[in-house]
Amino acid sequence: MDTLLRNFLEIPYDELEELNLEAKEKVSRRTSDEELREYYIRYLQEEKRIKAVTVCFTDIEGRFHMLDYDKKFLIKSYDNLTFDGSSIRGFSVVKESDLRLDVDWGSFRWLPSDVFGPGKVMVFALIKDRDGKYYQSDMRGRLKAFCDELYRDWE
Numbered sequence: 010m011d012t013l014l015r016n017f018l019e020i021p022y023d024e025l026e027e028l029n030l031e032a033k034e035k036v037s038r039r040t041s042d043e044e045l046r047e048y049y050i051r052y053l054q055e056e057k058r059i060k061a062v063t064v065c066f067t068d069i070e071g072r073f074h075m076l077d078y079d080k081k082f083l084i085k086s087y088d089n090l091t092f093d094g095s096s097i098r099g100f101s102v103v104k105e106s107d108l109r110l111d112v113d114w115g116s117f118r119w120l121p122s123d124v125f126g127p128g129k130v131m132v133f134a135l136i137k138d139r140d141g142k143y144y145q146s147d148m149r150g151r152l153k154a155f156c157d158e159l160y161r162d163w164e
Contacts, residue, residue, distance in 0.1 A: 017128030018058035020119055028119045036115040039160070045114035046087075053084055053130075060128040063120070064090065064110055066136060069146045076110075077129075087112050090134070108144060110134035113153070 020028065035045060053059060062083045064076045076092070083090075090110040116133035125131075136147035143150045 019122040019127045049117045063131045064134050066134050109137040
């Protein structure tokens with residue numbers, strides 16, 4: 010008797026493309042961060058076949074860093090994700106090492122299961138310091154702030 014022990018999300022490439030283009034469209038329509046957060050947290054709560062969320066960021070030299078979080082943990086703690094900045098080259102000296110990850114819900118994407126494994130989604134994070142301010146060495150955060158400023162000036 011063949012019993013399926015795990016039922017993790019595996020999406021065909023055509024569906025994957027459709028979901029990711031839909032996510033991209035939400036951002037290009039300037040959907041608020043709060044609406045995006047509510048939408049994706051609700052999605053994560055309802056989709057039982059997702060097991061993990063990969064949170065990504067880059068260091069000052071552009072190196073890609075990824076942290077895998079259990080989905081249930083991320084849902085409860087998305088606003089309090091911390092990491093040791095002194096372990097990332099170019100980020101922080103040891104005495105200022107506590108940095109926070111601020112999930113950028115607009116970057117939420119579904120991943121191909123044949124490459125990343127089934128049941129995973131990905132999101133980028135912006136980096137904040139202990140005081141809750143965006144970290145100066147986070148180029149993605151600085152670029153996002155600059156683009157938001159340009160958009161406000163354009164309106």
